[in-house]
Amino acid sequence: MDSAQKIREDDSPRITRLLRIAQEIRREPHQTQEHLWQKFGISRSQYYKDKAALAEVGFLFDFQKNRGFRILEDRLTPITGLTFSDRLLLMFALEHLAAEGDGTLAALAMETGRKLAGGLDSPFREQLQKSFDSCVTKGAFGVRPEVLAPLQEAVTQGRRVRILYTRATDWTRSWREIDPRRLYIRRRAMYVYARTVDETPPAWKIFRLNRIDEVRPTGIFCSWDPMDDGGFEEKQKNAFSGVFGDRLYDVTLRFTGGAMRYVLEKTWHSSQKIRRGEHELIFSVRVSDPQEVLYWAKQWGRESEVIAVEPAEEK
Numbered sequence: 039m040d041s042a043q044k045i046r047e048d049d050s051p052r053i054t055r056l057l058r059i060a061q062e063i064r065r066e067p068h069q070t071q072e073h074l075w076q077k078f079g080i081s082r083s084q085y086y087k088d089k090a091a092l093a094e095v096g097f098l099f100d101f102q103k104n105r106g107f108r109i110l111e112d113r114l115t116p117i118t119g120l121t122f123s124d125r126l127l128l129m130f131a132l133e134h135l136a137a138e139g140d141g142t143l144a145a146l147a148m149e150t151g152r153k154l155a156g157g158l159d160s161p162f163r164e165q166l167q168k169s170f171d172s173c174v175t176k177g178a179f180g181v182r183p184e185v186l187a188p189l190q191e192a193v194t195q196g197r198r199v200r201i202l203y204t205r206a207t208d209w210t211r212s213w214r215e216i217d218p219r220r221l222y223i224r225r226r227a228m229y230v231y232a233r234t235v236d237e238t239p240p241a242w243k244i245f246r247l248n249r250i251d252e253v254r255p256t257g258i259f260c261s262w263d264p265m266d267d268g269g270f271e272e273k274q275k276n277a278f279s280g281v282f283g284d285r286l287y288d289v290t291l292r293f294t295g296g297a298m299r300y301v302l303e304k305t306w307h308s309s310q311k312i313r314r315g316e317h318e319l320i321f322s323v324r325v326s327d328p329q330e331v332l333y334w335a336k337q338w339g340r341e342s343e344v345i346a347v348e349p350a351e352e353k
Contacts, residue, residue: 060112062078181248197259204250211251215236227248229244277330279330288350289322293318301321
């Protein structure tokens with residue numbers, strides 16, 4: 039009995055795990071095998087059994103130390119049977135997810151949207167890709183395809199690149215050398231989270247993609263441990279919009295009038311605390327970039343007031 043047959047006869051939890059393993063390798067190729075099997079709560083031997091089972095059904099991958107996972111074949115996500123209409127509908131759905139979503143999933147939606155056009159014959163393939171790039175990549179995020187594509191490749195392959203970047207603080211341009219780690223979307227803006235190589239000591243920083251004018255390959259593989267992401271998952275919880283870092287600030291605002299109702303309509307940040315009075319609302323958050331909170335509050339004009347911005351006390 040082959041592995042494919044065994045998968046069909048096994049219970050659904052294992053099938054779910056196999057699909058999740060495949061998705062995790064696609065999402066995060068720069069992690070160790072040990073981290074992967076620990077994440078799914080399985081033993082080393084079970085991991086290799088799952089790897090063999092996935093290979094039987096068309097998902098073949100290998101692992102190299104300091105390089106991470108590499109997908110050799112992926113027949114679990116075929117797109118060859120889709121009609122032209124199917125592709126258009128899916129691309130529109132992915133366009134919406136990319137434009138309205140947050141996080142790494144939204145960034146992956148952009149990459150998948152372009153792949154859907156890749157299965158078409160010319161000239162439809164080129165026209166759809168051009169349309170998607172125009173509407174989503176450049177239209178929604180202001181990012182040129184020739185900037186996004188090499189960064190996506192660098193993240194996937196774990197390669198170092200040089201970028202021509204415009205700093206927001208003084209709007210000067212300079213070349214930076216970085217090891218890209220993740221692409222993500224927050225509040226309708228695309229960012230790359232990377233480790234800098236051109237400064238001592240190296241640091242984990244964020245670069246907004248619409249401020250990158252050019253990307254050049256270096257031919258160098260990233261030198262960091264594939265498990266090291268500088269605490270990305272924890273840090274992003276501290277971002278009010280797109281920027282996060284190691285330092286945290288407590289920001290307290292007062293809202294009055296009609297602004298009170300709008301502020302209460304949704305959760306703006308996981309750390310927010312609200313104290314509501316009869317004629318005012320006191321709103322406080324703990325974030326890594328207080329300026330993003332202040333920009334957000336300005337939309338309510340005189341109905342918003344800054345009470346305090348101060349470094350957060352360490353726990």
